[in-house]
Amino acid sequence: MIDKNTQEKIEFSGIIRSVQPRSNVWRYRLDNRTHSMTGYNLFLSGTAEGEEGNFAVAISEKQMLKHRFHIGDEVRGTAWTKMYPKLEYADYYRAGGLKKLSEGPDLDEEAREPWTGELPELSVYDWRGCRMLDSRSWKGKCFTCKWACMANVAIEYNWGVTQKFRFESFCYGPKNCKQYKMGKPRAVPYKDCGSVYDEGWLDEICTENRDDEE
Structure with missing residues (x-):
């Protein structure tokens, strides 16, 4: 078993189950929730490190x-x-030697709820902004959707000291998606102050560029 404090180059192969944008999120109480798009995650069923199973590989926008x-x-x-x-979140990153075998x-570009057409460039996600998505929906009916995302989140817990x-x-x-569920409000802790809860109003700020149908 690989020591998780070291890195090793591995080989993988498999069938893609989902492709989603990859992002980093920075949270500071309820004053800031900044999203930075960093690439895409391939969710596969196949073999990695010589073992069969489901896993995720982070790739770049380039x-x-x-490969589309x-x-x-x-x-x-x-x-x-x-x-x-x-x-x-992805199990592996710094992907290389990528090849599409088949x-x-x-x-189906007309498919919706979930939307499973071709994924747009990261600038499109950045412009659209996002809303919190119930984790059970992400794992279930939303998993194959190109608009779903599992983000890496850093919470500023003690300003400039710890996260x-x-x-x-x-x-x-789209805001009018019939399958969308926000889920429970999310706690954002800060040292010696307990937690405040993101109840969804930050979603309105993050998606103010678009209307309900976008």
Whole structure:
């Protein structure tokens, strides 16, 4: 078993179950929730480190634009294990040698709820902004949606001194999606002050660029 405090280059292969944007989120009480798009996550069923199972591999926007990965594609490549597991949701990152072995079914660009068409560039996600998404919805009916996202979150716990880390699910999809559920308000702790709760009004600020149908 690989020591999680070190990194090793591994080989992987599998069938894509979902492709989602990858982002980092910085939280500071209720004063700030900043989202930074960093690439995409490929969720696969296949083999990694010589073991079969489901796993996620982080790739860059450049790699995504080159290969146009989508659900059902069979792919292989190399990647690296994580040095700091609490900072990165994907099981592997720094992917390389990517190759699409076979194409999945043709994309249905009219499909909605979930939206499973071709993923847009990261600038589109950045412009749209996102809302909190119930974690059970992310794991279930929203998992294959191109607007779903599991983000790496850093909480400023003691300004400039310490941070806390976790993963949170978000939705970049249309506000009128019938399957959308926000889930429970999310606690944002700060040293010696307890927690305040993000109850959704930050979602309105993050998505103010668009209307209900966008």
